[in-house]
Amino acid sequence: MELVGVAEIALLLGVTKQAVANWRNRKGGFPSPAANLKAGPVWTLESIQKWAEAEGYEIQLGAAADGAAAAAPAKQAVVMAVMNMKGGVGKSTVASNFGWYAAYLKNLKVLLVDLDPQFNLSQYILGAEGYEQLIEKGLPTVDAMFQPSQGQPPVQVNKLIRKVKNWEDGSCLHLIPASLDLAWTMRLALERSHVLRDQLDDVRSDYDLIIIDCAPTESILSTATYHAADWILVPVKPEFLATIGMPLLLKSLQEFKRTYPNEDAPEVAGILFNDVSDRVEHTRSRQRVRKEAAELKLHVFKAELNHSDSYPTGARRGQPIFMTDNARTERKNELTRVGNEILERVGL
Numbered sequence: 001m002e003l004v005g006v007a008e009i010a011l012l013l014g015v016t017k018q019a020v021a022n023w024r025n026r027k028g029g030f031p032s033p034a035a036n037l038k039a040g041p042v043w044t045l046e047s048i049q050k051w052a053e054a055e056g057y058e059i060q061l062g063a064a065a066d067g068a069a070a071a072a073p074a075k076q077a078v079v080m081a082v083m084n085m086k087g088g089v090g091k092s093t094v095a096s097n098f099g100w101y102a103a104y105l106k107n108l109k110v111l112l113v114d115l116d117p118q119f120n121l122s123q124y125i126l127g128a129e130g131y132e133q134l135i136e137k138g139l140p141t142v143d144a145m146f147q148p149s150q151g152q153p154p155v156q157v158n159k160l161i162r163k164v165k166n167w168e169d170g171s172c173l174h175l176i177p178a179s180l181d182l183a184w185t186m187r188l189a190l191e192r193s194h195v196l197r198d199q200l201d202d203v204r205s206d207y208d209l210i211i212i213d214c215a216p217t218e219s220i221l222s223t224a225t226y227h228a229a230d231w232i233l234v235p236v237k238p239e240f241l242a243t244i245g246m247p248l249l250l251k252s253l254q255e256f257k258r259t260y261p262n263e264d265a266p267e268v269a270g271i272l273f274n275d276v277s278d279r280v281e282h283t284r285s286r287q288r289v290r291k292e293a294a295e296l297k298l299h300v301f302k303a304e305l306n307h308s309d310s311y312p313t314g315a316r317r318g319q320p321i322f323m324t325d326n327a328r329t330e331r332k333n334e335l336t337r338v339g340n341e342i343l344e345r346v347g348l
């Protein structure tokens with residue numbers, strides 16, 4: 001029995017992995033995987049052939065095996081933005097821990113992009129001291145992408161990337177940090193909102209996954225994110241008024257689609273509950289969010305992240321929860337469950 005994964009299906013059908021992920025999510029009849037391995041879902045070649053035939057897609061048999069990979073477009077990273085128009089819900093915590101999980105535990109090449117002038121993600125990854133050193137050294141930060149060149153050649157994205165970790169198997173955790181200077185970009189004209197996508201395009205084939213951590217406000221930076229991202233992950237903290245960020249986010253995404261009708265807008269991957277506890281008001285709030293999500297036709301991830309003091313502790317030291325000394329095993333395991341579910345949803 002011949003088995004194929006998402007990457008092989010993309011090759012066989014001459015499309016991107018993103019397209020296969022979209023089919024899985026949107027096309028009701030897409031075959032169910034024969035198995036879900038640690039490396040990702042696999043299908044029988046036969047089931048894919050049948051589906052492709054029924055849908056009228058031409059299958060290039062042998063493409064995956066006979067070296068057509070070389071002729072196929074270079075592998076492109078999946079770009080996922082972490083957004084919620086409500087502040088303090090765990091966007092930066094999720095971005096850093098999910099990034100660590102994907103790089104360290106799933107051996108992916110991961111680039112994190114801090115797109116918040118408050119630079120929390122940069123601190124969560126470099127640790128408070130590491131971030132201070134970066135600023136003291138005067139190393140460039142993400143705002144350099146957006147500044148008009150003023151006669152200077154535009155800054156190369158590679159100069160902005162800090163290689164935080166490189167492992168022997170080729171996996172890595174890299175970061176484009178932010179600083180308060182990014183606040184100035186908010187005054188820039190919307191015409192420059194495409195630069196993030198253009199600059200990330202230059203390195204998209206170097207990574208498997210690019211994660212953009214966003215500020216909780218609507219600005220040129222959210223437009224820039226919509227231009228650049230394939231997916232949006234929405235962490236939600238089950239608390240009073242937990243639902244207010246969701247319609248705002250969808251409104252802003254709709255506005256983007258109206259303004260740029262010819263662009264591929266990102267899709268909401270789903271809502272991820274974070275900082276959950278078994279308090280009664282959390283349970284009630286979760287029910288309200290689920291109801292609202294159903295009305296807005298948004299996916300809600302099954303796995304959730306509970307409250308753990310190891311998140312802030314790890315963040316201060318630049319560590320993910322699974323590397324902190326005191327985190328309970330169950331809390332570490334739930335990051336694995338959340339990470340697996342998100343990666344599967346985006347076809348990685």
Ligand SMILES: Nc1ncnc2c1ncn2[C@@H]1O[C@H](COP(=O)(O)OP(=O)(O)OP(=O)(O)O)[C@@H](O)[C@H]1O
Binds near residue numbers: 094118308309312
């Ligand atoms: N699961 C959790 N358990 C305990 N503390 C958490 C958890 N998730 C986040 N926190 C803490 O909550 C605070 C806010 O988290 P974080 O900075 O990730 O939110 P944010 O949505 O990025 O905020 P902002 O909107 O300001 O960017 C931080 O102090 C963080 O350590």
Ligand SMILES: [Mg+2]
Binds near residue numbers: 091092093213215
């Ligand atoms: Mg944040």
